[in-house]
Amino acid sequence: MKTKSLGLLVVGLVVVAAVVLVVVHGSSSGVSSATGASVTRIAPADFAVADYAGRPLVVNFFGSWCKYCRLEAGDLARFARANPGAQVVGIASEDTEQDATAFMTQYGLTYPLVVDDGSLTARFGIHGWPTTIFFDATGRETGRLVGASTFDQFNASLAQAQ
Numbered sequence: 725m726k727t728k729s730l731g732l733l734v735v736g737l738v739v740v741a742a743v744v745l746v747v748v749h750g751s752s753s754g755v756s757s758a759t760g761a762s763v764t765r766i767a768p769a770d771f772a773v774a775d776y777a778g779r780p781l782v783v784n785f786f787g788s789w790c791k792y793c794r795l796e797a798g799d800l801a802r803f804a805r806a807n808p809g810a811q812v813v814g815i816a817s818e819d820t821e822q823d824a825t826a827f828m829t830q831y832g833l834t835y836p837l838v839v840d841d842g843s844l845t846a847r848f849g850i851h852g853w854p855t856t857i858f859f860d861a862t863g864r865e866t867g868r869l870v871g872a873s874t875f876d877q878f879n880a881s882l883a884q885a886q
Contacts, residue, residue, distance in 0.1 A: 763828050764836040765821070771813070771838050773863045780885040781859040782812045782878070785845065787819045788827035790853045795872040797831035800856075803878040804835055810882055813838060817845045817853060858885040 773781060784800060786793040804812045812835040816824030821839045828837055838844065848857060856869045858881045866885040869877055 763825055763834065765825075766813070766836050766838045768838055768841045768843050771815070771844060773859055776811050776813075776859070777863055778861055780810045780861060780882060781863070782810050782882065782885075783815060783848075783857045783859070784812065785815045785817050785840075785848070785850045785853060785855045785857075786827070787817050787853050788823040789819065792872040793827075793854045794831075796854055796874070797827070797833065799873070799875040800878065801832045803875050803882075804833070806875075807879070807882060810885075811835075815840050815844055817842075817850065856881070858882060860885045 773783075782804075786797075800812075804810075814824075814828060814833060814835060815838045816827070817840045819827075819839060824837060824839050828834070844850075848855075852870045854870075854872065856873060856878065857865060858867045858869075860866050867881045869881055
């Protein structure tokens with residue numbers, strides 16, 4: 725009887741430890757937002773424009789700390805919903821995963837998130853936030869918007885990428 729009780733105790737402790745790890749570190753595949761949507765996370769080393777070939781790609785470099793990023797976030801969320809044929813990826817620069825995910829949740833941004841370690845910011849030559857880069861279906865850069873942009877500006881730049 726003592727062995728059975730000890731075994732149940734050990735199993736219980738393992739389950740509790742697993743739950744604590746998931747809560748503290750989060751899921752590697754995504755985090756649920758207040759709206760029930762999930763924000764998919766991509767590691768910086770796993771992000772490549774070529775992986776999105778076949779449809780236009782819109783890459784938005786932002787920071788949760790950036791007031792201009794907050795200014796455009798509503799229009800960017802609306803743009804992403806209005807253009808399901810375009811792929812949108814958010815790249816959080818100089819930010820923490822927790823703050824970037826909270827930012828995306830707050831503004832209803834449900835597309836994939838990359839929390840940059842600085843390598844993507846350097847590779848794409850980002851010097852101002854927000855910066856949104858548009859790529860055509862072949863992966864060729866067709867335009868950039870630097871600074872807070874509007875729904876109409878996003879749509880005009882996407883039209884050039886199509």
